[in-house]
Amino acid sequence: RLDEGRLLGALDELASIGAIEGGGCARLALTDEDRLGRDLVVGWMKALGLAVTVDAIGNVIGVRAGRENLAPIMTGSHIDTVRTGGRYDGNYGVLAGLEVVRALNEAGVTTRRPIAVAFFTNEEGARFQPDMMGSLVYVGGIGLNEAYVAADKDGASVGDELRRIGYLGPVKPGALKPHAFVELHIEQGPILDEEKVQIGVVESVQGISWTEYTVTGISNHAGTTPMRLRRDAGYLAASVNLFARKLAWEMGGDQVATVGSLALRPNLINVVPNRAIFSVDLRNTDEAKLKEAEARVAAHIAEVAAAERVEVEAKVLARFEPVIFDAGLVDRVEHHARALSLSTRRMPSGAGHDAQMMQRVCPTAMIFVPSVAGLSHNVKEHTEAADLAAGAQVLLNVMLELAGT
Amino acid sequence: RLDEGRLLGALDELASIGAIEGGGCARLALTDEDRLGRDLVVGWMKALGLAVTVDAIGNVIGVRAGRENLAPIMTGSHIDTVRTGGRYDGNYGVLAGLEVVRALNEAGVTTRRPIAVAFFTNEEGARFQPDMMGSLVYVGGIGLNEAYVAADKDGASVGDELRRIGYLGPVKPGALKPHAFVELHIEQGPILDEEKVQIGVVESVQGISWTEYTVTGISNHAGTTPMRLRRDAGYLAASVNLFARKLAWEMGGDQVATVGSLALRPNLINVVPNRAIFSVDLRNTDEAKLKEAEARVAAHIAEVAAAERVEVEAKVLARFEPVIFDAGLVDRVEHHARALSLSTRRMPSGAGHDAQMMQRVCPTAMIFVPSVAGLSHNVKEHTEAADLAAGAQVLLNVMLELAGT
Numbered sequence A, B: 001r002l003d004e005g006r007l008l009g010a011l012d013e014l015a016s017i018g019a020i021e022g023g024g025c026a027r028l029a030l031t032d033e034d035r036l037g038r039d040l041v042v043g044w045m046k047a048l049g050l051a052v053t054v055d056a057i058g059n060v061i062g063v064r065a066g067r068e069n070l071a072p073i074m075t076g077s078h079i080d081t082v083r084t085g086g087r088y089d090g091n092y093g094v095l096a097g098l099e100v101v102r103a104l105n106e107a108g109v110t111t112r113r114p115i116a117v118a119f120f121t122n123e124e125g126a127r128f129q130p131d132m133m134g135s136l137v138y139v140g141g142i143g144l145n146e147a148y149v150a151a152d153k154d155g156a157s158v159g160d161e162l163r164r165i166g167y168l169g170p171v172k173p174g175a176l177k178p179h180a181f182v183e184l185h186i187e188q189g190p191i192l193d194e195e196k197v198q199i200g201v202v203e204s205v206q207g208i209s210w211t212e213y214t215v216t217g218i219s220n221h222a223g224t225t226p227m228r229l230r231r232d233a234g235y236l237a238a239s240v241n242l243f244a245r246k247l248a249w250e251m252g253g254d255q256v257a258t259v260g261s262l263a264l265r266p267n268l269i270n271v272v273p274n275r276a277i278f279s280v281d282l283r284n285t286d287e288a289k290l291k292e293a294e295a296r297v298a299a300h301i302a303e304v305a306a307a308e309r310v311e312v313e314a315k316v317l318a319r320f321e322p323v324i325f326d327a328g329l330v331d332r333v334e335h336h337a338r339a340l341s342l343s344t345r346r347m348p349s350g351a352g353h354d355a356q357m358m359q360r361v362c363p364t365a366m367i368f369v370p371s372v373a374g375l376s377h378n379v380k381e382h383t384e385a386a387d388l389a390a391g392a393q394v395l396l397n398v399m400l401e402l403a404g405t
């Protein structure tokens, strides 16, 4: 059985690194805070007797040997956060994995297959795009060089930052191919909490489309420039925000659309902006609909750009099709949750996760626990202790079955 | 007669301080660049034999004595620029004033009244609000203490920055009361250029309303948060941008409306923004219509804020009613322009100017010259040399008549 107190204590300790007002965390990928968080978790892995390796994209894997030298059963997630993030997103899955190991150690159980606990680099995509970068490289989705050159808004690159914080490891990403991968995560959405369900049995992850638009207009005086002569880069950005909202409503429940990031230049009260850089985040469980949403946003932008006489450049920052998890493994998650008398619900994941990349190389599934009021990427992100413990227990039981004794 | 070559040379030299790509200037008020610009112009004033004083808000006035100890005829403008400004806005009026003095010196003319050339602090309002701060303090529109506490986005205050750059002078602002004030300025709008008119005879300045809105919503995950649950601060900001455009079109030609500045937090692709801070700049020549525009923006914001369930705080950064210049002095500007065989057009000013403050204490008028393509607050701001020379000659002739010989 899993020790709930230890899990909560470890979450608290990790959350103290990069702690921000309101109970949240700021541990953006490859910052000094990320390094401190990594060091802490690596220390815990070693204390539990795991053989720890760091790969060339900074993914860290701790392995507990099995009775036979077979492909391991892997769990894990990420420990990076967004700038005003919570303390559970990602961290929970990694630390619950370590509690699974601790429980096995304490029970003196040696499984047939090895057990591995991983944390992947830059899952959030908040500082560097694309998101799920570490697991994407792990499964060969992009090469190391492509990942290394990704730069943040200040021009710092993934390669340089990995080296700087000492996490550009010697191991080739993906060298260890798991037999199966199971990720435990908070839902980050409102469904389980609204329906009072304890365990989400995740069948799929919706598609993700991130585009950054750079709009170039003409700066001019806000007092003297008649409306007919304006070529306002900010106006186009604003119109896309409203269009995204309308589009999501029109396309119905599964479509979400967000303008989360926007910068204007020169960004002064009395100057019509000549530059706007903004992002559009579109998601849908249905690839055809996601494509439709992308096409409609592009058409809207073309139309407004022509009317406003501004130039627009689009850059795809991330694009992942919807992912269907392994049906057999999804059944095992559901089975073990029910065997523990927990209420369950099958559902898609609204957020992107490392598991969606791992599905490319091995049977994969996910376990969700409720997020109070559906809050995430918010300092007030919260999951009740009993739910955290229940999710970790499901993870333990699923992994134990898969690893065999 | 005025020396065109000297005027252009002086404009070039001043524009080399804070020069930016594209031929523009970045000399935000009370920065190191502003200090260097001030030092240069003060040096020129002294070289011309002017008695230079600096007042407690950093306004600099150079006086050329008259035959009688009477109130002076004053001209002047400002030398601060916006972040991506041109080289003529403000600077032209100040340096043309110095060329007027040089022409009188060289002709050996002593006028009956003294002649004064001023440059006022922080006319642009780009770094500190309100705009026209120096002239506003000069005429007693706000007190020194109110001006000193105005802070930029990094928290630096006007008082501290004046002290830091050495321009918190000993003189009480407004101590020198002019007999009349005439400001020469580029139009900054398209009218004279479109109509191929050489001199704008400025009869009035439109009203200015600047408000900063701070919107507080709830940050949440862009992938998991259904549209119905969003409380998106950025959405409200975007909707105001579009509403402002619509309002201006509905209210007709004289109404302009601009969202020039906007910042989102946490400003990340995959996070619904919980904070938006943005500005609205409204202008109208008619005070009743300006009030109507303000009321309609406020009503729109209240409506969207209720629907989106976000909080909005409004802070007035600047509010000036339309100003009518002295009819007699406006006639003199028109007279002297026509006497030089220049084409003229009576017009309101779309931009705010120090002259609009000076009208509170003495008869005031303005002279405009064309801005190519109506560009201003843009590095490509341009006025043809012949137009610059013509405007300066009108200024000389008007001042000579007012000062008497």
Ligand SMILES: NC(=O)NCCC(=O)O
Binding pocket: A089, A123, A124, A125, A131, A132, A188, A350, A351, A352, A353, B221, B223, B270
């Ligand atoms: N789980 C999570 O927040 N992932 C970040 C990538 C995304 O925006 O979905």
Ligand SMILES: NC(=O)NCCC(=O)O
Binding pocket: A221, A223, A270, B089, B123, B124, B125, B131, B132, B188, B350, B351, B352, B353
């Ligand atoms: N002339 C000028 O650009 N003044 C700045 C204040 C304004 O925005 O009108």
